[in-house]
Amino acid sequence: MFNPNFxxxxxxxxxxxxxxxxxxxxxxxxxxxxxxxxxxxKADVTVETLRGHVSxxxxxxxxxxxxDSPQGKFLVDAGIGVSKDKLIVALxxxxxxPLKFVVNTHWHWDHTDGNPWMHDAGATIIxxxxxxxxxxxxxxxxxxxxxxxxxxxxGLPEMRLKGNRTMKFAGETVKIIALKDGHTDGxxxxxxxxxxxxxxxxxxxxxxxPFIDNGVGGGNVETMIRSVDTALKMTTxxxxxxxxxxxxxxxxxxKEYRDMLVAITANVKQLKKAGKTLxxxxxxxxxxxxxxxxxxxxxxxxxxxxxxxxxxx
Numbered sequence: 552m553f554n555p556n557f558x559x560x561x562x563x564x565x566x567x568x569x570x571x572x573x574x575x576x577x578x579x580x581x582x583x584x585x586x587x588x589x590x591x592x593k594a595d596v597t598v599e600t601l602r603g604h605v606s607x608x609x610x611x612x613x614x615x616x617x618x619d620s621p622q623g624k625f626l627v628d629a630g631i632g633v634s635k636d637k638l639i640v641a642l643x644x645x646x647x648x649p650l651k652f653v654v655n656t657h658w659h660w661d662h663t664d665g666n667p668w669m670h671d672a673g674a675t676i677i678x679x680x681x682x683x684x685x686x687x688x689x690x691x692x693x694x695x696x697x698x699x700x701x702x703x704x705x706g707l708p709e710m711r712l713k714g715n716r717t718m719k720f721a722g723e724t725v726k727i728i729a730l731k732d733g734h735t736d737g738x739x740x741x742x743x744x745x746x747x748x749x750x751x752x753x754x755x756x757x758x759x760x761p762f763i764d765n766g767v768g769g770g771n772v773e774t775m776i777r778s779v780d781t782a783l784k785m786t787t788x789x790x791x792x793x794x795x796x797x798x799x800x801x802x803x804x805x806k807e808y809r810d811m812l813v814a815i816t817a818n819v820k821q822l823k824k825a826g827k828t829l830x831x832x833x834x835x836x837x838x839x840x841x842x843x844x845x846x847x848x849x850x851x852x853x854x855x856x857x858x859x860x861x862x863x864x
Contacts, residue, residue: 582697584660587612588633596637598644599799603723603746607793608641610634612661616750616793617642618743620721623651626674627741627750627793629665638665650674652720654727655708656752656795657735658685658768660699666706677716678708679729681737681769690767712739728785730754733778734761734795736769740778742785749786750793754778757797757804759848760838760855765862772816772862779809796848811841819859829860 596610608615611630615638618625624645630638642650653670655663655678663686666676678686687707691698710716716727724744731738734753741750753761754775764770786792786802793799818837827835838845838852846852 583695584697584699587661588631591631592633594634594637596634596641598641601746601748601791601793601799603743603748605743605746605748606645607799608638611638611665613656613659613753613795614750614793614797614799616741616743616748617645618720618723618725618746619646619648620723621648622721623649623673625651625720625723625725626653626669628656628662628752628795629653629669629676631661632664632668635665635668652677652718654678654739654741655682655686656740656750657738658682658690659735659753659764662752662795663702663706666708667703670705670709675710676706676708677710677712677727677739679731679737679739680711680713681731682735682739683708683711683737685735685737685768692764692767694766728781730778730781732769732771733763733775734768734770735764738778740782746791747787747789748791748793749782751782751795751805753795754782755792755794755797755800755805755808756850757792757794757800757808758845759797760845760850760852761796762850763858763862765858770862771864772812772859773864776809776812776816779805779812783809807844811845815841815855816859816863819856820863823860823863829857832856832860 594610596608599607604619606617611634613628615630616627650669650672653674653676670676686702688701689698714729718725726742728740730740763772788802792805815838822832833853833856842852
């Protein structure tokens with residue numbers, strides 16, 4: 552069944568994206584993508600000022616990090632297209648400077664659907680080459696009962712990366728790091744070195760069980776753990792970390808998230824190796840020790856157990 556408080560919860564947490572992964576039978580009438588887009592159209596977009604001329608916009612699907620300068624704005628992710636007008640207001644609230652660059656942390660629509668209008672506003676779109684492939688063709692996500700159409704040419708990444716890239720922009724050093732095969736097969740994370748702020752995309756859901764795109768997206772829980780390990784090595788206790796969903800966090804919270812992933816993966820792997828079926832593994836409640844801390848949104852323990860179970864090689 553759909554959560555009767557679904558729209559309210561999504562708007563309140565600004566997590567209007569991949570979190571609504573419901574059983575296939577529940578998706579027969581309406582895709583969560585349709586519901587999420589409708590909720591996003593009604594949601595407010597808020598601005599949280601961090602430091603070093605970096606802010607975070609929340610309310611258009613995934614979190615959007617914004618580095619602002621007189622030369623222009625450098626964004627991490629583009630949100631959902633129905634938020635265009637509200638995002639423009641929020642961006643102008645930060646400053647009147649134009650859009651210059653947008654990095655897509657991965658291909659999912661709640662992080663890329665705004666690409667076309669941002670490109671038309673002057674931004675160069677940057678993404679991993681695998682993200683560009685997903686965005687250039689139809690992709691069926693069975694969990695969501697939805698087939699995503701290719702983005703128009705204007706929304707496709709112009710700068711396509713295979714690996715890392717460092718850019719100098721308006722006095723800031725922007726490090727773009729490829730951590731693919733974690734959340735998806737085309738993950739990028741962005742580090743604003745002077746500000747000491749790391750934007751991790753959906754490899755980090757702060758305070759929530761995450762979605763991992765085991766299907767068409769090519770993600771995997773064990774490679775996500777390795778991606779988080781890499782991110783931890785990039786941070787100190789002073790680093791601010793922008794998650795794909797949830798509040799801005801720190802290294803201690805990222806480590807707690809990583810330890811949760813490791814422990815639950817070990818529990819599920821042990822049960823699966825013993826020959827337990829998916830239903831038996833869910834019944835064993837391998838997430839129980841972490842539910843109080845991470846079961847705060849709609850990726851419920853049973854669903855996260857299934858994601859881990861199905862993603863293990």
